[in-house]
Amino acid sequence: MTELLFALVCLPFASAFILGLVRSSQVRRIVTYLSTISTIGVALVFCIAYFVRGAYPIEIELSHSFIHITDMCMLALEVCLMLLIVVMSIKYKKYHAALFSVIQTGAIIWYELKSGWMPEYEYSRLYIDWLTIIMVFIIAVVGTLITVYALGYMHDYHHHHTEFKDRRKFFFAMLYIFLGAMFGLVFSNSLSWMYFFWEITSVVSFLLIGYTKTKEAIDNSFTALWMNLLGGCGFAGGIIWIGHSNGISDMQSLISTDSATIVAPVILLSFAALTKSAQLPFSKWLLGAMVAPTPSSALLHSATMVKAGVYLLLRLSPVLANNYAGTLVSLIGGFTFLIMSMLAITVSDGKKVLAYSTISNLGLITACAGVGVEETVWAGVFLLIFHAISKSLLFQTVGSIEHATGSRDIETMHGLSRRHPYLAWTLVIGIAGMYLAPFGMLISKWAALKAFVDSGSIILVLLLCFGSATTLFYWTKWMATVLASKTNDVKAKNTTSANQWFSILVHAIMMIALCFFFPLISSAIIIPYINNVFADATEVISNDNIIIMLLMLFSIFAIPAAAWISAKHTKYRKVTRYINGVNAGDQMNYIDSYGEKRRFFLANWYMEDIFGEKKIWMPSMIISSVAIVVLMVITLGGAI
Amino acid sequence: MSVIMDFTKTAMKNLFSKPATLQYPAKPRLYPERSRGHIEIRIDDCIMCGMCSRACMSGAITVERDKKTWTIERMGCVQCGACVNVCPKKCLDIVPGYTQPSGEKTVDSFSQNEKPEK
Amino acid sequence: MMNRYIISAIFIIAYIVLAPFIGGLTSGVDRKISARMQGRQGPPLLQPFYDVVKLLKKETVAINHVQIIYLLIFLVFVIFTGCLFFGGFDLLLVFFSLTTSNLFLILAASSSHSPYASMGANREMVQMLSYEPMVLLTAVGFYLATGTFKVREIVMQDNLPNIIKLPGLFVGFAFILTIKLRKHPFDLATSHHAHQEMVKGITTEFSGEMFAIVEISHWYENVFLMGVIALFFINANPLSILYALIGVTITYFVLILVDNTCARLKWKLMFKNTWITTAVIGVINVFVLEVITKGVI
Amino acid sequence: MGERSVVPFGPQHPVLPEPIHLDLVLEDEKVIEAIPSIGFVHRGLEQLAEKRDFNNYQYVIERICGICSFKHGMAYCEALERIFDAEVPERATYLRSIWGEMSRMHSHLLWLGLLADAFGFDALFMQCWRMREKILDMFEASTGGRVIFSVNKIGGVLKDMDADMLKSFVGILDDMEKDLIRLTNTFLNDYTVESRLRGVGILSKDDAIRLGAVGPMARASGVNIDMRKLGYEAYSNAEFEIITSNECDGYARCAVRIGELFQSISIIKQLAEKITDGEIANSIKGMPNGEAFVRVEQPRGEAIYYAKANGTKFLERFRVRTPTFTNLEALIHILPGSEFADVPLQILTIDPCISCTER
Amino acid sequence: MSGVSKSPWIMHYDATSCNGCDIEVLACLTPLYDVERFGVINTGNPKHADILLITGSVNEQSKDVVKQLYDQMTEPKVVCAIGICACNGGVFKDCYNVLGGVDKVIPVDVYVPGCAARPEAIIDGVVKSLAILEEKSKNVKTYKEA
Numbered sequence A: 001m002t003e004l005l006f007a008l009v010c011l012p013f014a015s016a017f018i019l020g021l022v023r024s025s026q027v028r029r030i031v032t033y034l035s036t037i038s039t040i041g042v043a044l045v046f047c048i049a050y051f052v053r054g055a056y057p058i059e060i061e062l063s064h065s066f067i068h069i070t071d072m073c074m075l076a077l078e079v080c081l082m083l084l085i086v087v088m089s090i091k092y093k094k095y096h097a098a099l100f101s102v103i104q105t106g107a108i109i110w111y112e113l114k115s116g117w118m119p120e121y122e123y124s125r126l127y128i129d130w131l132t133i134i135m136v137f138i139i140a141v142v143g144t145l146i147t148v149y150a151l152g153y154m155h156d157y158h159h160h161h162t163e164f165k166d167r168r169k170f171f172f173a174m175l176y177i178f179l180g181a182m183f184g185l186v187f188s189n190s191l192s193w194m195y196f197f198w199e200i201t202s203v204v205s206f207l208l209i210g211y212t213k214t215k216e217a218i219d220n221s222f223t224a225l226w227m228n229l230l231g232g233c234g235f236a237g238g239i240i241w242i243g244h245s246n247g248i249s250d251m252q253s254l255i256s257t258d259s260a261t262i263v264a265p266v267i268l269l270s271f272a273a274l275t276k277s278a279q280l281p282f283s284k285w286l287l288g289a290m291v292a293p294t295p296s297s298a299l300l301h302s303a304t305m306v307k308a309g310v311y312l313l314l315r316l317s318p319v320l321a322n323n324y325a326g327t328l329v330s331l332i333g334g335f336t337f338l339i340m341s342m343l344a345i346t347v348s349d350g351k352k353v354l355a356y357s358t359i360s361n362l363g364l365i366t367a368c369a370g371v372g373v374e375e376t377v378w379a380g381v382f383l384l385i386f387h388a389i390s391k392s393l394l395f396q397t398v399g400s401i402e403h404a405t406g407s408r409d410i411e412t413m414h415g416l417s418r419r420h421p422y423l424a425w426t427l428v429i430g431i432a433g434m435y436l437a438p439f440g441m442l443i444s445k446w447a448a449l450k451a452f453v454d455s456g457s458i459i460l461v462l463l464l465c466f467g468s469a470t471t472l473f474y475w476t477k478w479m480a481t482v483l484a485s486k487t488n489d490v491k492a493k494n495t496t497s498a499n500q501w502f503s504i505l506v507h508a509i510m511m512i513a514l515c516f517f518f519p520l521i522s523s524a525i526i527i528p529y530i531n532n533v534f535a536d537a538t539e540v541i542s543n544d545n546i547i548i549m550l551l552m553l554f555s556i557f558a559i560p561a562a563a564w565i566s567a568k569h570t571k572y573r574k575v576t577r578y579i580n581g582v583n584a585g586d587q588m589n590y591i592d593s594y595g596e597k598r599r600f601f602l603a604n605w606y607m608e609d610i611f612g613e614k615k616i617w618m619p620s621m622i623i624s625s626v627a628i629v630v631l632m633v634i635t636l637g638g639a640i
Numbered sequence B: 001m002s003v004i005m006d007f008t009k010t011a012m013k014n015l016f017s018k019p020a021t022l023q024y025p026a027k028p029r030l031y032p033e034r035s036r037g038h039i040e041i042r043i044d045d046c047i048m049c050g051m052c053s054r055a056c057m058s059g060a061i062t063v064e065r066d067k068k069t070w071t072i073e074r075m076g077c078v079q080c081g082a083c084v085n086v087c088p089k090k091c092l093d094i095v096p097g098y099t100q101p102s103g104e105k106t107v108d109s110f111s112q113n114e115k116p117e118k
Numbered sequence C: 001m002m003n004r005y006i007i008s009a010i011f012i013i014a015y016i017v018l019a020p021f022i023g024g025l026t027s028g029v030d031r032k033i034s035a036r037m038q039g040r041q042g043p044p045l046l047q048p049f050y051d052v053v054k055l056l057k058k059e060t061v062a063i064n065h066v067q068i069i070y071l072l073i074f075l076v077f078v079i080f081t082g083c084l085f086f087g088g089f090d091l092l093l094v095f096f097s098l099t100t101s102n103l104f105l106i107l108a109a110s111s112s113h114s115p116y117a118s119m120g121a122n123r124e125m126v127q128m129l130s131y132e133p134m135v136l137l138t139a140v141g142f143y144l145a146t147g148t149f150k151v152r153e154i155v156m157q158d159n160l161p162n163i164i165k166l167p168g169l170f171v172g173f174a175f176i177l178t179i180k181l182r183k184h185p186f187d188l189a190t191s192h193h194a195h196q197e198m199v200k201g202i203t204t205e206f207s208g209e210m211f212a213i214v215e216i217s218h219w220y221e222n223v224f225l226m227g228v229i230a231l232f233f234i235n236a237n238p239l240s241i242l243y244a245l246i247g248v249t250i251t252y253f254v255l256i257l258v259d260n261t262c263a264r265l266k267w268k269l270m271f272k273n274t275w276i277t278t279a280v281i282g283v284i285n286v287f288v289l290e291v292i293t294k295g296v297i
Numbered sequence D: 001m002g003e004r005s006v007v008p009f010g011p012q013h014p015v016l017p018e019p020i021h022l023d024l025v026l027e028d029e030k031v032i033e034a035i036p037s038i039g040f041v042h043r044g045l046e047q048l049a050e051k052r053d054f055n056n057y058q059y060v061i062e063r064i065c066g067i068c069s070f071k072h073g074m075a076y077c078e079a080l081e082r083i084f085d086a087e088v089p090e091r092a093t094y095l096r097s098i099w100g101e102m103s104r105m106h107s108h109l110l111w112l113g114l115l116a117d118a119f120g121f122d123a124l125f126m127q128c129w130r131m132r133e134k135i136l137d138m139f140e141a142s143t144g145g146r147v148i149f150s151v152n153k154i155g156g157v158l159k160d161m162d163a164d165m166l167k168s169f170v171g172i173l174d175d176m177e178k179d180l181i182r183l184t185n186t187f188l189n190d191y192t193v194e195s196r197l198r199g200v201g202i203l204s205k206d207d208a209i210r211l212g213a214v215g216p217m218a219r220a221s222g223v224n225i226d227m228r229k230l231g232y233e234a235y236s237n238a239e240f241e242i243i244t245s246n247e248c249d250g251y252a253r254c255a256v257r258i259g260e261l262f263q264s265i266s267i268i269k270q271l272a273e274k275i276t277d278g279e280i281a282n283s284i285k286g287m288p289n290g291e292a293f294v295r296v297e298q299p300r301g302e303a304i305y306y307a308k309a310n311g312t313k314f315l316e317r318f319r320v321r322t323p324t325f326t327n328l329e330a331l332i333h334i335l336p337g338s339e340f341a342d343v344p345l346q347i348l349t350i351d352p353c354i355s356c357t358e359r
Numbered sequence E: 001m002s003g004v005s006k007s008p009w010i011m012h013y014d015a016t017s018c019n020g021c022d023i024e025v026l027a028c029l030t031p032l033y034d035v036e037r038f039g040v041i042n043t044g045n046p047k048h049a050d051i052l053l054i055t056g057s058v059n060e061q062s063k064d065v066v067k068q069l070y071d072q073m074t075e076p077k078v079v080c081a082i083g084i085c086a087c088n089g090g091v092f093k094d095c096y097n098v099l100g101g102v103d104k105v106i107p108v109d110v111y112v113p114g115c116a117a118r119p120e121a122i123i124d125g126v127v128k129s130l131a132i133l134e135e136k137s138k139n140v141k142t143y144k145e146a
C-alpha cells in the first residue's frame, strides 16, 4: 500500500518534470499517454488493493526520520512558493497577495519550528479511507484524461490563438504538478501536510489562470491568488489554533473530538475551504479563472481543485453538525447554490454557465457537509462524484465545440445536434447528468432535500427548492437549444482530435455507468464510509426507490429507443414551419416588412431584469459577507 | 381600487341562468321586416330597361333584353338595394332571408317566357 | 409485502385505464361550465373525446421526426408519473418524474425551431421555474406532516386530513395548478383559448396524432394533479375519500371560475406572484408545521 | 446576454382580426424594435371613384370598413352635398347622428371585446359581444342591415325611424346602461385587467400631438379634440363634454372609450328627444362640379374625406385619410420597450382598422 | 361515422375583407350563436384547423399568405369563402389590386353569400362544410400513405 501511495504522489511530479523539459509535441504526447496509463493503472491497483485488504481505513506508518525530512522539505518549498508569490506580486504590483502569503507562511514556519505548540500526532500522517479512494479515483481518472484531452486541445488552441505565446511545456508540467499535489492532499492526514499541498494547488491555479499573460488573465489570476491565500491564512490560523489549544494536529483526531472548543478553529478551516470552493462571497475568482484554457478550467476549476474545499468540508462534517460552524457553512453553501444558479440563467457564454453552475453545485455540497449528518454527507459525497465527472465532461465538450464552431456561446449552438451530432450528444449527456431524473446529481439532490428536512434546516430546504427551479431553467434552456433542429443545417466536419474524443467518450461512458451502478456504489463504498465516520448509517434511499430509479434509468434509454422505432413508422408529411403565413418557403427565412427575406432567430431567455448580475451580485455579496463576519465574530469571539 | 376576480358575479349569474344562445339552426331565426336578405323580382312587371344592372355596384345583375331574361348572381349581390331604388317599375324587392351557402355559385335566372329556372 | 405490490399494481392499472376517461370527461365538464359562465350553451360533454378521435384521424404533419419521438416520451413519462403516484411511491420522485416529462414536451416544441413553438417552449420553462419551488415544497410539507414521502403511507396515516396541517401549501398548490392546468391567468405557454399572442405556443407545430398525444397526456396529467389535491384530504378513514372528492370538485370549480374571471398575466407578474406566494404562504406553513411537530413531539 | 430574437408577427395571427405585419426584435420577450408593414388588405377602392357613378359610389364607400361603415357613407354623402351645396332635411341629420352614435357604441363594444380577448379574458369578450348584439339588432330593425346599412343617400337618408321605434330603442339603451356599468367596471377595476393595461404603451401629450394621434388615442393622452364639436349633422343639438384622460396609457384609452360609450347613450337619448318631423331626403339633380373636404369623428378618431368632381357622373378624385393611418405612427412609437405579450394589446389600444387604412 | 365532423376546428383569415364579414365570423363564437355547440374551436393555427374561413377578395400581397396557410393545413380540410367579396370580389371586383374571389387562389368548397354574411349564414356554411369534411376524410388514408 505504502509503495503504491508514494507511486501515486510521485509519478505525476516525475511526469511534470519531464514534460517541463520536452519541447517536441511528439514526445510530450508519448509522455502524457504513458503517465496517464501508469497513473490510472496504479490508482486502480491501489483501489483494488484497498478493497482486498478489507476496505478498512488504513494508517500508513512512516519512519520518524522520513517524516522529519519531509517536514523540512515542505517548509523549504513553502518558502519557495512564498518567494515566488512575492516576486510575482511585486512584478505586477499586486501587493496584497504577497502580504497574505508572507503572513501565512511565516505563521506556519513559526508554528512548526519555534512555538513549541505543535503537538504529537495521534494518527499517522497519511490516512486512507473510502473518501480518499473516491478522490484518488477522480483525480487519477478524470485528471489524467483531461491531460490527454489537453494534448489535442492545446494544439488547436495555439493554432487558433497565434497571439499567445506557446507555453505548452509549462502548461503540462503545471497540470501534472497539480495532480501530484492533489494526491498528496487527499492522502494527508496531517493538517500541515494538507496545508502544504493546499498551497501548491493555489499557486498552480494562479499560474495557469495567468497562462495567456493578457491583462485580463493576469488580473484574474491575482484575484484567484489573493482569495485563495486569504483562505490559506485561515487554514494556517486554524492549524495553529487547534494545535495550540486542543493539541490536535491531524484530521482524524480532529473529527473524533467532540469538544466545543474546536468550533472556532474549525470555522477557520471551513473558511479556507469556502474560499477554495469559491463560495460566496469568494466566488469572483472562479469566474475569472475561466480565462484559462479549457483543460485547466475542467481540471482545476471544476473537477478537482475546487473539490479540495468541499473535500475538506466533507472531512470536517462530523464536527460541523449542530454548531455555528456548521450553520455558517451550510447557509453559505445553500445561499451560494441559489444565487449562482440564478446568475447562470443570465449568461450566454457556455463556459460561464458552467462556471456558475460549478459554484452553485459546490454550494450544494458545502451545504450538505455543513449540515453534517449521515444523510447529507452521503448526498454530498455523491454530488462530489457526479459533479466531477459530468462537469469535466461538459467543460471538455464545450471546449471542443468552441474549436469546432468558433464559439462557445449558447446562442451559437442552435441546432448543434445536426451540425455536430456527437459533440451535441455528449453535451446532452453531461447536461442530463447535471439535473435530470434519473441521473446522479438529481438523486443526490433528492437525498439532500430529504436530509435537510430531517435535520430541520428549513432554510436550506427553501434554498434548495428555489435553487432546483433555477437550475432546471438554465440547463433545460441549453439542452433545448442544442437539440433544436434547423432543418437546413448540414452535418459539419468533425474537427475534434482523437485524444479529445477519447477523453470525452470515456467521461460520457463513466457518466452513464455511474448511474447504473449507483446503488452498488452506495452500498459498497459510501455506506461503509459513512458507517465508519458516523458509527451508524441509515439507509438514505430505500430499496423501493432504488428499484424505481433503475426503472427510470432504463426507461430513459428504452423509451426513446421504442419511441424512435414507433416514430419511424409514423407516417407524416414534412411541412414548413408556421410563421404567420409569411414563411419564405425555405424554413429559415420569412418575408419581412420590406418584402425581403429575413432570417428569423430564436434567442434564449436570460432574464437580466430579474436575475442579472447587476441586480443580485452586490446584495448577495453583502449578505454572505455579513453572514460570515457575524457568525465568525460570534464563534471566534465566544472562543476567545 | 383593484378588485380580484371582479367578473365573478356576472360569471355566476350566467352559469345559473339560461344561456343566451339562440339555438340556430334548431330554432329558425326571425328577421325584422326591413332586413335585407335577397332580391326578389316580379319578372312579369319588368320592362328589361337595365337600370338595375347599371346601378349594381358589384355587377350582379344581367339583363338580356333580347332573350327577355333577368339574371342575378346570388353570390355576387351585396344586398345594397341600389337596384330596388332605381327600378322604374318597382318590380324589385329586397326581402329577408339570405341565399343559402352552397358549393356552387348560385345564379338565378328569370325569364318572361318560361317559369323561373335555376 | 407482496400484498402491497399487488395493491400498487391494481391502482396503477386502474390509473392507466381510467385516467383518460376521467380526464377527458373532466375536460368536457370544464368546457361546458366555462361556456355557461360566458353565457353560452357550450359543446357537448363528450367533445374532448370527439376532438381526440378527430385528431387521430387527421393527417399528421411535422417539421422533423424527432418531434414525434420527444412527444411520445413525454406521454410515457406523464403516465409514468401518474403510475408512480397512484402506485404509492415517493412523492419527490413523482415530482421529479413530472419535471422530466415536461422537459420532453419542451424539447418536442423547441426541436422544431419554429418561432411560436420555441417562444412557447421558453414560456413553458419560465412556468416551470415559477411553479417548481411550490411543487417541491408541497412534497416537503407532506413529509413534515406525515413523516413520510411515500404516497402509500401518507394515505394510510390516521391523523387528521393533511389539509388541516397544510392549509397554506394547499392554497399554494392550487395556485400553481392554474399554471399546470393551463388556465387563466397563467396560460402563457399555450392556451385552450384561441386568441393568444403565442398563437398556439408550445403546441403550434403539433398536428394530427401529435396533438392528440398532447391532449391525452394532458388528461393523464390532470388526473394525477387532482390526485395530489385529493392527497390533502385522504387519510386512513374510508370516509375521507368522500371529502377528497368534494375537495377536488370544489378546487376544480374554483379553478374554472378563476379561469373565467381573470385576464392572462404577463410572465414577470406570474413569476413574481408564484414565487412570492410560495415564499409567503408555503414557507409560513412549513415553518409553523416545523414548530408544531418539533414542539409536540 | 446573447443575441436577440427576430420573429415575425402577423399578418395571419389569431389575436389580429385584420392582417398587419410586424418584424419584432425581442430580448427575452421585451420588444426592442418593431417594424410594421401593411398592404395585406389594400384593394384600391378610391380609384373606383373614376369608374363608378357618384350616386352609387356610396355603396362602395360604406364598404371601406365594416365597422364604421355608416360613417363612411355619411361622410361621402356630406362631401357631395357640399359640392352640390344641397340642403339636408333636419330629420335626416338627426337620424344620421343617431345611427352614427349607435355605430360608435357598437364599435367601442366590439373593441372592448377584442381587447378582453387580447389579454385573454374570454368571458369578458363574450359578454361585450353579447351586449353588442343588442345594438346590431337595432340596426337591423331600423336599416335592414347588421353591418352594412346602405341607408345613406346624397341629400338625406333612405329609411326613417318612427316614434315607436325610437322609443323602443331608448328603452333598450336604458336597459343596457345598467349592464354596461357592471361590465365596464370589470375593465376599470379588475386586478388582472389593470395589470395588463396600466403603464403599458405610454404616449405623452406632446408625442400625441407631434405624431398626430387622433380620437381616443389622442384624448387618452390629454389632447382635447373631437370632430363632433364641429357641429356637423345634428351634433350641435346635443350636449356633451369631450372625454379625456391624462394617464396616457392603455388603461386611459380603455377608460376614454368606456366613457364615450355612456356619452353616446346620452347623445342618442337627447337626439331622440329633440328630433323634428319632416322629410328624410331631398332629391339632388344634376352632376357635381367642384371639390369638398369633410371631417368627421369616427369611433377611432378624426377621418378626413376629400372629393373632387368635374361635372361628369364620375368623380375625378376621392380620398380618405383614416384615423388608424395617423395613429399608426403613435403605435410604432409606443411598441419598443414593451413586452411581447403587450404587442397585440398595444396594437389594439389604438383600435386599428387596417381595412380603412389601406382601403 | 368517421367522427371528423364532430370536431371542426376553424381558422379565420382576412384576405382584404372590409371587416364586416370578419366581425360576423367572430360573432359566431359569441354567446348568441355559439358555434362551439358543434365542437368548433377557433384556432389560429393552420396546423390544427380543419376549416378555413376566409373573407375578402384576396389581393396581390395576401395571395401568398393564403396559399401558404392553405398548404399548412392538414388533410382533410375544407375552405369556406365567407361573404360576397370572398365569393367573387363583390363591389371591389374592379379594383386594381384585388384578384376577385378566393377561388382564384385556392380551391373553395363552400361559398357563403352575404354582405356581410350573417352569422346564421356562416353557421349554415360551417354545417355544410361538415358534410364535405366527412366526405374528404374517407380519403385520409391515402394522405397518410403519401
Ligand code: SF4
Binding pocket: B039, B052, B055, B056, B057, B058, B059, B060, B061, B072, B076, B077, B078, B079, B080, B081, B082, B083, B084
Ligand atoms: S342589391 Fe345591390 S348588389 Fe344586389 S343586385 Fe341589387 S344593386 Fe346589385
Ligand code: SF4
Binding pocket: B041, B045, B046, B047, B048, B049, B050, B051, B052, B053, B063, B086, B087, B088, B089, B090, B091, B092
Ligand atoms: S330596373 Fe326594374 S324594370 Fe328595369 S330591368 Fe331592372 S328590374 Fe326590370
Ligand code: SF4
Binding pocket: D044, D045, D046, D047, D358, D359
Ligand atoms: S392611395 Fe388611395 S388611390 Fe392611391 S392607390 Fe392607395 S388606395 Fe388607391
Ligand code: SF4
Binding pocket: none
Ligand atoms: S393631403 Fe395634400 S391636399 Fe390634402 S391637405 Fe394634405 S397637402 Fe393638402
Ligand code: SF4
Binding pocket: none
Ligand atoms: S402620406 Fe405621410 S406617411 Fe405616407 S408617404 Fe406620405 S408622408 Fe409618408
Ligand code: SF4
Binding pocket: D064, D065, D066, D067, D068, D069, D071, D072, D298, D299, D300, D322, D323, D324, D352, D353, D354, D355, D356, D357
Ligand atoms: S376606422 Fe375606418 S375602417 Fe375602421 S372602422 Fe372606422 S371607418 Fe371603418
Ligand code: SF4
Binding pocket: B078, D063, D066, D147, D148, E016, E017, E018, E019, E020, E021, E022, E055, E056, E082, E083, E084, E085, E086, E090, E114, E115, E116, E117
Ligand atoms: S362581403 Fe361585404 S361585408 Fe363582407 S367583406 Fe366584402 S364588403 Fe365587407
